[in-house]
Amino acid sequence: MFRRERSIPLRGSAAALSNNLSVLQLPARDLTHFGVVHGPSAQLLSAAPEGVPLAQRQLHVKEGAGVSPPLITQVHWCVLPFRVLLVLTSHRGIQMYESDGSVMVYWHALDSGDASSVQAMFARGIAASVHFICVGTWSGRILVFDIPAKGPNIVLNEELAGHQTPITDIATERAQGQDGVADMVTADDSGVLCVWRSGPEFTLLTRIAGFGVPCPSVQLWQGIVAAGYGNGQVRLYDAGTGALHIQISAHARTISALDLAPEVGKLLSAAEDTFVHIWKLNRNPESGSIEVEHCHGECISDTQVCGARFCDPGGSSFAVTGYDLAEILRFGSV
Amino acid sequence: MSVRTLPLLFLNLGGEMLYVLDQRLRAQNIPGDKARKVLNDIISTMFNRKFTEELFKPQELYSKKALRTVYDRLAHASIMRLNQASMDKLYDLMTMAFKYQVLLCPRPKDVLLVTFNHLDSIKGFIQDSPTIIHQVDETFRQLTEIYGSLSAGEFQLIRQTLLIFFQDLHIRVSTFLKDKVQNSNGRFVLPVSGPVPWGIEVPGVIRVFNDKGDEVKRMEFRHGGDYVAAHKEGSFELYGDRVLKLGTNMYSASRPVETHMSATSKNSASRAQENIAPNPLAKEELNFLARLIGGMEIKKPSGPEPGFRLNLFTTDEEEEHAALSRPEELSYEVISIQATQDQQRSEELARIMEEFEMTEQPERNTSKGDDLLAMMDRL
Numbered sequence: 001m002f003r004r005e006r007s008i009p010l011r012g013s014a015a016a017l018s019n020n021l022s023v024l025q026l027p028a029r030d031l032t033h034f035g036v037v038h039g040p041s042a043q044l045l046s047a048a049p050e051g052v053p054l055a056q057r058q059l060h061v062k063e064g065a066g067v068s069p070p071l072i073t074q075v076h077w078c079v080l081p082f083r084v085l086l087v088l089t090s091h092r093g094i095q096m097y098e099s100d101g102s103v104m105v106y107w108h109a110l111d112s113g114d115a116s117s118v119q120a121m122f123a124r125g126i127a128a129s130v131h132f133i134c135v136g137t138w139s140g141r142i143l144v145f146d147i148p149a150k151g152p153n154i155v156l157n158e159e160l161a162g163h164q165t166p167i168t169d170i171a172t173e174r175a176q177g178q179d180g181v182a183d184m185v186t187a188d189d190s191g192v193l194c195v196w197r198s199g200p201e202f203t204l205l206t207r208i209a210g211f212g213v214p215c216p217s218v219q220l221w222q223g224i225v226a227a228g229y230g231n232g233q234v235r236l237y238d239a240g241t242g243a244l245h246i247q248i249s250a251h252a253r254t255i256s257a258l259d260l261a262p263e264v265g266k267l268l269s270a271a272e273d274t275f276v277h278i279w280k281l282n283r284n285p286e287s288g289s290i291e292v293e294h295c296h297g298e299c300i301s302d303t304q305v306c307g308a309r310f311c312d313p314g315g316s317s318f319a320v321t322g323y324d325l326a327e328i329l330r331f332g333s334v
Numbered sequence: 335m336s337v338r339t340l341p342l343l344f345l346n347l348g349g350e351m352l353y354v355l356d357q358r359l360r361a362q363n364i365p366g367d368k369a370r371k372v373l374n375d376i377i378s379t380m381f382n383r384k385f386t387e388e389l390f391k392p393q394e395l396y397s398k399k400a401l402r403t404v405y406d407r408l409a410h411a412s413i414m415r416l417n418q419a420s421m422d423k424l425y426d427l428m429t430m431a432f433k434y435q436v437l438l439c440p441r442p443k444d445v446l447l448v449t450f451n452h453l454d455s456i457k458g459f460i461q462d463s464p465t466i467i468h469q470v471d472e473t474f475r476q477l478t479e480i481y482g483s484l485s486a487g488e489f490q491l492i493r494q495t496l497l498i499f500f501q502d503l504h505i506r507v508s509t510f511l512k513d514k515v516q517n518s519n520g521r522f523v524l525p526v527s528g529p530v531p532w533g534i535e536v537p538g539v540i541r542v543f544n545d546k547g548d549e550v551k552r553m554e555f556r557h558g559g560d561y562v563a564a565h566k567e568g569s570f571e572l573y574g575d576r577v578l579k580l581g582t583n584m585y586s587a588s589r590p591v592e593t594h595m596s597a598t599s600k601n602s603a604s605r606a607q608e609n610i611a612p613n614p615l616a617k618e619e620l621n622f623l624a625r626l627i628g629g630m631e632i633k634k635p636s637g638p639e640p641g642f643r644l645n646l647f648t649t650d651e652e653e654e655h656a657a658l659s660r661p662e663e664l665s666y667e668v669i670s671i672q673a674t675q676d677q678q679r680s681e682e683l684a685r686i687m688e689e690f691e692m693t694e695q696p697e698r699n700t701s702k703g704d705d706l707l708a709m710m711d712r713l
Contacts, residue, residue, distance in 0.1 A: 016497035039498050071335055071498065091335070118392045120337050120491065165487060189487025214487040230442075230486055231534045244543050249535040252526075252561050254442075254490070273537075274524050275558060292540060294555035302517065302524045304437065323437075324501055324521065 001334050002278075002296055002318070006051040008328040011058070012038035014306055014321040017073060018216035018256045019169055021307025021321045021328070024077040024084065024099065032311055033077065033099075034328055035086065036321055040069040042088060044101045051330055057101045061090040078128035082149050087133060089123035094135050094143070096154065105152040106145075110137065127170035129184050129198040132157065136167020142186055144202060160196070162204050165189040172198070173220040173262075182206070182239040185225050187215040193227055195239050206242035217258040219267065222283055224290055226267050228255030234269050236281070236290050245290040250277055257308045261315025266295065268318055270308035274300050276320060300329060335495035336488065337392040338480065342449055343496060344389055344404070345473070346435065346581065348380050349452025350428040351405060352459060355414075357585040358644055368413065368642065370461045375412030377460055379630050381469035388626050390476055395499055398429075407627050413641040419657035420646035426505045427591065427646075433500040434510065434522055435580040440531030440564075442489035444578055445496070446481050447568040450474070451581030474572055482570065509589060527560035532567040591646065 014020050015037050024033035031054070033046045045056035061070040070091045077099060078085050084099035096106040110121050123143075125136030133145045133154075140163035146155050165188045175183040175198075182205050184196040191210025197203045214230040224245075225237040232251035237244055251271035259268045267279040278296040283289075303322035311317040316333040352373060359369040379385070395401075402425055409416055409424065416424065435448045453474055460466045484492075504520025515523050530536055537559065542551035568577035585591055647653040 013502055015501060016494045039501060118337060120335055122335075165485070166491075168487075189490075190485060212486060214485075214490055216490075230490065232530075232537060233535075241545075243545060244547065247541045247543070248555075249537045249539045250557075252530045252534060252537050252557075252559055253440075273559065274526060277557075289544075294540075297556065297558045299526060299558050302521055304524065323497055324504075 002298060002331040003334045005317075005330040005332050007330055008034065008045065008047050008051050008053050008319075010036060010038075010045075010326045010328060011043055011056070012041065013324050013326040015039045015071075016304065016306055016323040018254075019074060019076075019307060021257065021309050021319060022074075022076045023309040023311055023319060024079070025312060027312075034319065035075040035077065036307065036328065037072045037075055039071055042072050042075045044075070044086070059088055059095075059097070059101055061088075061092050062095055062104070062107055073122050073124040074126055076126040078126065078133050080128050080131060080133075080147055082131075083147065085128075085133065085147065087126045087135065089126060089135060091120065091122045094123050096133070096145075106154040108135075108143070108145075108156065122166070125167040125170040125186065127172040127184065129172040130174075132198060134160075134170050134172070134184065134186075136163075136170055136186060136188075138166045140164050140167060140188060142167060142170070157200075158202060160186075160194075160202055160204075162186065162194040162196075162207065163188040163192060165192070168214060168216050169218045171218045171220040171225075173222075180205075182220070182223065185218050185220050185239065187218040187227060189214045191215045191227075191229060193218065193225060193237070193242075195225065195242065206239070208237055208242045214254070217255055219258045219260045221260050221262060221265055221267075221281060224281055224283065226258055226260070226281070228258045228269055228271075230254040232271060232273065234258070234267075234279070236292060238290065246292050248279075248292065251275060256304075256306050259309045259318070261310045261313055263313040264315050266310070266315035267292075268308055268310060268315075270305040270320065272304045272306075274303055274305060276300060276305060276308055276318070278315070278318075298331065303329075335395070335498065336491040337394060338484070338488070339395050339492050339495040339499075340393055341386075341389050341477070341480075342445055342492065343395065343401070343432075343499065345380075345449055345477075346432045346445075346452050347401075347405065347428045348408065349449075349456055349581065350431045351409065351424060352376065352456060353431075353583045353585050354424055354427050354591050354646070355409070355644070356459060356583075357591050358646055361590060362644060364642065364644070372412040372414045373459045374461060374463055374466060376408060377456055378463075378466045378469065379408060379411040381466065381473050382630060383469070383472070385626070385630050386473055386476065390480065395495060398499070398503075404626060407630060411630065415641055415643045416646070417643070417653065417657075419653045419660070420644065422660060423646040423656065427507060429500065429503060430505050430507050430510070431584070433503060434515065436493060436496045436500065437522055437524070438580055439493065440529075440578070441486075441533070442493040443484075443486060444531070444568070444580075445489065445493060446477070446570065447576045447578045448581035449477065450570070451576050451578065453477075454576070455583050471572065478570070478572075509584060509591075526558070528562065529564045530561045532564045534564070536561045536563055 020037050022035040031046050035044050042059045046054050072090045074089045076087050078087055086097040086101050088095040093110045094108040097104050112121055122138045123135050127134050131147050135143045142160040144158040146157040167188050169187045172184045175181045182195045183198050186194045191213045193208040195206040197205055215227050217228040219226040223239045225239045227235050234248040234250040236246040250269050251273045253272035255271045257270040265281040267281055270276045276298045280293045280295050282291040306323050307321035311319055318331050320329045439445050457470050506520050510516035537557040538554055540553040541549050544550045569575050645653050
């Protein structure tokens with residue numbers, strides 16, 4: 001069971017974007033960082049365990065040439081083994097900051113070269129894998145940046161082709177020393193998923209076909225790909241084979257965010273139908289098949305949920321943002 | 335965001351404008367022939383070929399203020415005049431109605447059905463003018479051509495762009511409050527019952543597949559909503575049953591136009607911020623306005639037909655009161671142009687502003703917004 005806890009006020013309401021909440025847990029300092037996109041600005045704030053906001057900062061898009069102020073598409077903390085960076089994507093490019101958002105260490109402008117005038121150009125979908133940060137783009141390409149242990153000497157290492165429509169989300173999992181194991185999955189607007197193996201050169205392992213429905217959010221846990229779709233479905237695939245194991249008619253509207261609590265294999269699904277559900281994933285040790293169990297459902301009344309994240313690796317607390325709502329709602333288990 | 339959003343935004347807001355005007359024309363007992371002329375003139379301006387050509391060009395959305403200027407112009411395309419308070423109220427009703435429709439849209443693609451509902455009703459307003467009907471049908475054809483082939487992902491981007499445009503707008507509308515579709519804090523009620531969107535299964539089922547892809551097990555879980563299956567999809571054809579009711583005329587003789595003019599205090603901060611922030615883009619917005627409004631054919635009220643004033647309020651006193659008591663953060667009055675640090679640009683802006691001043695019309699109580707409109711007259 002979960003109970004609503006004290007919510008955290010925001011200076012601006014959350015924009016109607018999927019995956020519009022990033023959470024960075026800092027257990028050593030007893031702090032949690034939250035990042036939410038308002039539209040032309042994004043807000044970062046840190047909060048003590050009781051939800052008391054301590055510090056906040058607003059970030060904007062670097063360049064402002066154009067008719068209206070450029071919109072931010074996502075903010076996300078990338079936890080590398082040696083460094084934490086905050087990545088902000090927008091309709092202009094990609095900005096990387098030190099984890100507190102104080103110093104911008106890298107700027108990558110999007111190249112409009114191959115964009116036709118009828119297509120909006122943007123970057124969206126952010127994830128870290130070993131010493132790489134991967135960012136998706138409107139064209140379907142994924143940019144792989146090599147991140148040094150410190151300093152601003154970030155280089156674009158590779159561009160991955162595999163998608164034909166705009167990238168929606170990227171998920172990674174730290175591979176436990178096994179060679180050839182899938183450790184990244186990318187999703188796009190047509191619902192196509194690509195499963196990758198990271199390395200000096202990334203390898204495409206499997207391509208999971210779409211069915212004309214966007215896949216706004218994706219997660220990866222112990223070789224299980226969890227994908228949330230525009231038709232409210234959550235599908236669980238085997239990352240190695242790409243085979244569909246479980247299909248859940250989970251929500252009545254498009255899914256806006258998925259998250260995973262890696263220690264326990266709990267999956268959180270949030271949707272525009274005002275519901276958040278928590279699931280328990282399991283890999284049967286004998287048959288190797290994927291199993292799922294529904295644990296909890298929460299209705300966030302009159303709120304089109306646009307972001308949701310667990311706030312601890314054990315999945316005993318989570319936070320939710322909603323379109324037009326100027327607060328982060330928090331829930332803790334009782 | 336999506337560069338395909340403006341036509342949908344403009345046509346739906348225009349449709350809502352016509353609903354309100356139609357209702358007020360009746361309520362104010364405007365003679366039938368005059369009322370018909372007003373609606374015909376506005377509709378023919380809205381669907382003018384040159385204007386829709388500009389409208390359908392891929393482009394970004396502009397600020398609420400810039401768009402407000404376009405509707406100000408459109409509402410005055412005939413022999414009818416609205417003063418500031420009535421125009422404010424009209425724009426509030428239009429924007430909140432379409433925000434509600436976008437928010438409640440079952441699938442992102444259904445914003446197209448909402449648009450078709452508006453076009454269907456608009457055709458019903460046209461009296462004795464096959465030419466104007468043809469203009470509307472032509473726009474319908476353009477919509478089908480452009481939007482018919484867009485993917486679900488592109489429609490989702492359009493919907494997100496529209497929602498960002500309407501973000502932080504929480505004006506309470508008494509029709510919505512009475513129908514219990516809006517809460518007293520200005521937020522809309524999102525139902526968790528009724529039919530699910532077409533193509534979505536009623537939530538609550540888990541299917542398990544084996545390695546061969548065969549379904550081997552089916553389980554259920556409690557979703558918490560109380561949904562039923564969708565019985566049919568709305569028609570995207572020129573004539574057809576749209577199924578969806580969003581975008582149809584919600585006003586009638588028994589449901590008059592009313593508003594409470596209040597924003598929730600919590601949002602005034604972020605709104606104020608938007609207003610104070612220097613806007614170095616004003617010039618590009620002006621270019622947009624010039625292009626768009628330049629395509630409008632405005633009939634001067636100086637013809638043989640005498641003009642009249644339409645009041646969105648029951649009495650003139652109410653209208654005056656509304657003008658005085660309108661919260662500052664909801665003010666649209668002026669398209670503000672603020673000089674930037676950039677020397678060259680600020681000189682350019684100063685020149686544009688001078689041009690405005692030259693066009694000042696002494697007989698009108700001019701604000702900068704009026705100046706802009708006056709300038710547009712010369713285009």
